[in-house]
Amino acid sequence: MIKLSEAVVVKDLEKSFDSFKAVDRISxxxxxxEIFGFLGPNGAGKTTTVRxxxxxxxxxxxxxxxxxxxxxxxxxxxxxxxxxxxxxxNAYPDLSVWSxxxxxxALYGIPRREADTRAKELLVEFGIYGKRAxxxxxxxxxxxxxxMLAMALxxxxxxxxxxxxxxxxxxxxxxxxxxxxxxxxxxxxTVFLTSHNMEEVEQLCRRVGVINHGKIVTVDTPARLRQRLxxxxxxxxxxxxxxxxxxxxxxxIGDKNRVYTTEPHNTIxxxxxxxxxxxLKIVSLNIHSPSxxxxxxxxxxxxxxxxxxxxxx
Ligand SMILES: Nc1ncnc2c1ncn2[C@@H]1O[C@H](COP(=O)(O)OP(=O)(O)OP(=O)(O)O)[C@@H](O)[C@H]1O
Ligand SMILES: [Mg+2]
Numbered sequence: 617m618i619k620l621s622e623a624v625v626v627k628d629l630e631k632s633f634d635s636f637k638a639v640d641r642i643s644x645x646x647x648x649x650e651i652f653g654f655l656g657p658n659g660a661g662k663t664t665t666v667r668x669x670x671x672x673x674x675x676x677x678x679x680x681x682x683x684x685x686x687x688x689x690x691x692x693x694x695x696x697x698x699x700x701x702x703x704x705x706n707a708y709p710d711l712s713v714w715s716x717x718x719x720x721x722a723l724y725g726i727p728r729r730e731a732d733t734r735a736k737e738l739l740v741e742f743g744i745y746g747k748r749a750x751x752x753x754x755x756x757x758x759x760x761x762x763x764m765l766a767m768a769l770x771x772x773x774x775x776x777x778x779x780x781x782x783x784x785x786x787x788x789x790x791x792x793x794x795x796x797x798x799x800x801x802x803x804x805x806t807v808f809l810t811s812h813n814m815e816e817v818e819q820l821c822r823r824v825g826v827i828n829h830g831k832i833v834t835v836d837t838p839a840r841l842r843q844r845l846x847x848x849x850x851x852x853x854x855x856x857x858x859x860x861x862x863x864x865x866x867x868x869i870g871d872k873n874r875v876y877t878t879e880p881h882n883t884i885x886x887x888x889x890x891x892x893x894x895x896l897k898i899v900s901l902n903i904h905s906p907s908x909x910x911x912x913x914x915x916x917x918x919x920x921x922x923x924x925x926x927x928x929x
Contacts, residue, residue: 699768758789
């Protein structure tokens with residue numbers, strides 16, 4: 617039975633392309649009113665998941681519902697209530713900004729006058745009202761992306777799926793879109809946000825699902841993901857020569873060596889000893905909490921060599 621507090625319920629969902637499992641029995645829920653971050657490296661299965669949840673492709677197995685509607689048997693009812701900014705722009709390039717937006721409104725059955733008012737409001741809000749008569753193919757990437765968001769919002773949906781909405785955008789456009797996502801959440805809308813940008817996710821999302829190789833690695837709050845590193849501290853050291861520190865799980869970043877440790881005092885003493893033993897000078901030494909990006913890389917196993925130095929969750 618689907619609880620009303622859940623906007624998206626996914627259970628053992630899977631999708632293969634030929635024999636390749638792009639999405640491998642994933643399960644998670646998105647609560648109503650939250651901004652849910654869906655994070656994973658390239659090819660992890662994020663877009664495939666979004667496409668299944670938005671009724672573009674059919675799953676091979678498992679179940680998923682969106683606002684209580686099964687994505688396979690009740691696709692149209694589900695689609696009526698959601699807005700989608702897909703990975704690739706879905707506007708007609710040879711139609712104007714205005715025509716694209718009002719066409720979508722017509723598809724949703726929004727009365728003409730209401731559609732015009734709403735289209736104008738959205739274009740003004742996103743700073744592209746002046747471009748309303750221009751063909752979409754003449755818009756810059758950032759402008760196109762703002763139009764995509766306007767198209768997703770024209771029907772005033774309860775739930776939004778955004779597949780990397782700020783990817784490749786300038787700071788201004790990205791900020792505008794992020795601010796809008798925050799506002800929508802305050803209005804009680806649910807947002808399913810796919811992203812590569814850790815800062816964005818940390819800033820906006822209440823919970824994060826991490827996907828890798830088609831499997832869910834974890835679903836947690838950004839704060840608890842940080843704790844997964846067991847309160848580890850990153851110690852960065854740079855010597856006057858480019859040498860690799862003789863230390864378990866050390867990672868070289870440019871000229872720096874990075875060690876994750878729960879005992880920074882001991883680690884620093886050992887680094888000093890190492891320098892003395894090898895006739896090296898320490899040029900810089902910094903300690904800092906690992907970023908969400910460190911945690912993401914660790915969770916998705918991109919840096920296998922690092923894991924030995926990290927406290928397991
Ligand atoms: N239509 C398709 N036909 C064949 N393989 C596909 C198809 N769509 C996706 N894939 C494969 O499924 C895997 C997951 O792709 P998907 O687009 O879901 O990844 P993603 O997490 O969105 O990646 P990115 O961050 O690059 O957008 C990839 O290996 C991809 O090549
Ligand atoms: Mg994708």
